[in-house]
Amino acid sequence: MQGSANLNIMMKAARTAARGLVKDFREVENLQVSSKGAGDFVSRADIAAERTIRDMLMGERPNYGWLGEESEPVEGKDPTRRWIVDPLDGTTNYLHGLPHWAVSIALEHKGEIVAGVIYDAAKDEMFVAEKGQGAFLNASRLRVSDRHRMIEAIFATGLPFGGRPELPAVLKDLGRLLPATAGVRRMGAAALDLAYVAAGRYEGYWERGIHAWDVAAGLLIVREAGGMVGPIGAAGSIFDSRTVIAANSAIFDDFAKTIRAT
Template identity: 50%
Template sequence: MARKSALINAMELSARKAARKMLRDFNEVEHLQVSRKGPADFVSQADLSAEATLREELGRLRPEFGFILEEGGFVESKDGIHYWVVDPLDGTTNFLHGIPHFAISIGVKAGKEVIAGIILDPVKDELFWAEKGVGSFMNDRRLRVSSRTRMADCILATGIPFTGVADHEKFLKELASVMAVSAGVRRFGAAALDLAYVAAGRFDGFWERNLSEWDMAAGIIIAREAGALVSQLDGGEKMLEKGDILATNSGINNAMMDILRKNRLSK
């Protein structure tokens, strides 16, 4: 059985407390107050309530840590090093439409490096977690990426641009290129869970643009500790700063990089 550190236990305790209220809200979603942050970009009372719970609990358990919050912004750390990177509800649009595919995502940064993270799917009661050098797990089961090496056998996940986001035509060309050589592409609407599913071998790879730090932080270390290769779409290491990401098993990484590179160069 996997042994969780005090840091992972602190994140799990906080996430599960927030998840209890979140599930009650999900069952009464038609009564929630909802506002827009931008075109097709929503924030609900469930987001705000979960974030408040997480900030209170995590702040109590590690008062020296700062926060990078989706809704609440940046809170300076007392130790100058550690930050909680929190997405209180990844998959808000799914949540508001009654689609049971969303998660709480919490990462820990030490300087610029993500050193631990959890992603809790409260509907399925699946807790994905990882710590640097320890491995990646789902509940108590060790995770490893898939071993598929032929693109024709692989399922990929992505995020499709919606209204208010540029480069629709560019993405459609890219999508067509991946569809032409793979077993299929999925768009589930929760980037944190997409990365967790790569770690679990459910997806063979995932790519997306225009993400925020809180969308990716926990997923990056969970995927990497399961054996995934994780980078920017051009192979760089500034995923959190630049907002684009590619995560795959080692067997198809070169093929995916080649597809993405050719589409970047095409007009």
Template identity: 45%
Template sequence: MHPMLRKATDAAREAGEAIRHYANKVHKLNIQNKDQNDFVSEVDQQAEQIIVRHLQRAYPDHAFFGEEHGKQGTDSDYEWIIDPLDGTTNFLYGIPQYSVSIALKHKGRLTVGVVYDPLRDETFAAARGDGATLNGRRIRVSERSSMHSALLGTGIPFRANQNLDLYLQTLKALIPDTAGVRRPGSAALDLAWVACGRFDGFWEFGLNEWDMAAGVLLVQEAGGLVSDLSGDNNHLKTGDVVAANPKVFKEMIKRLRPIVTNR
């Protein structure tokens, strides 16, 4: 295993252990609103501290960009991108669908990604050029050849600035002929599930870089394609993402492009 991937995996699992510890003690937690319907708890903050501390011991000169504490460290060619608890709302409501997400950029290019599901003890890991794995076993995107009977994942906009009307247009365009659409609640895990073939495709608006950086690399290293809604390579900047196996991806973009062009 790539040494930086190993460190990221260890950090994700250590944070996941802390998250599991609090899973049945949510009623005792200090919970705050970062924004309308956007929660943060002391578990998010503690998990991020665990990850940063773990990685800083190994790489003291690296920079860090986390959901809870923003930018940390000096300028560096290496930047760790951290979502310590992706799916906080699920966690707080006792819905068993959340994850730890850690990615590494080197000179602006994603090189390492880990998504850890602490409840299922599933570690999705990828290093650029080395493929993607689930608990050490190689994974690939699905072999679905069209949108017919494809199972898609998504995230439904719930904030005022996420353009619900546009999303509903995309849903109407993508859902025909499929086996259905699921909204589990952790974008990092949704992308990991595309990488291992549980979902044939996924799309969402308004994500942050930490929500999807690790998952994007997982999909790419598992043989899938990732882009923004227009099929361009701006997803990490725009926060709008489409990910799928190559054939389903082509159909999704074909259906989405007219909507996005007229937005």
């Protein structure tokens, strides 16, 4: 696809950061790791990847704001634009040698995501989208699944770990959803869950307790692939509620009704 200057910068930053991540992934047993809390770890590779992305993006667009997982937010001179970055989504997978993790970069303009990149370096899959321009995987256009029946659909989610407070609600979600579907997957990388919805590999995805950097790029990629996204609560925003539902348009309403049931 022929992307804008901003999208090309984002793709270049994702690939550059990923080179360092891939190098360390091959020697994952030697990584020095510091704990950020039960079940949630950050590696030197993670921090280095964010530094690389930040230097590249802010170097090209110094007036934009910044929101990243591993660093303090920056209010840009241009208050209408900011980068939203997860340098290593799927950190726990990465540290266990599981090749399912990604670099996620989004550009927000006036509160709306207008460009997104999710790069799965282990598989060399680059998911990208710009508002109004469609979504693509390695230059091939993406479309969500056309399955219409919940019983034929596969869904993805994230399961709480380390005593996180979302566990009771998620267990109720699973109790309602599992009997009505072809299955639920928990792969451990929110950005890739959304990318897979956009690619038609999953029919839907939901999660509680997410952060903006987990899902910002993926939300746009799903929309541009013909899917729908929203918060778990019928009102409010995804970022404020820290919840998300995404699915193809045929299944979204039934899926959302099932998850939102009390």
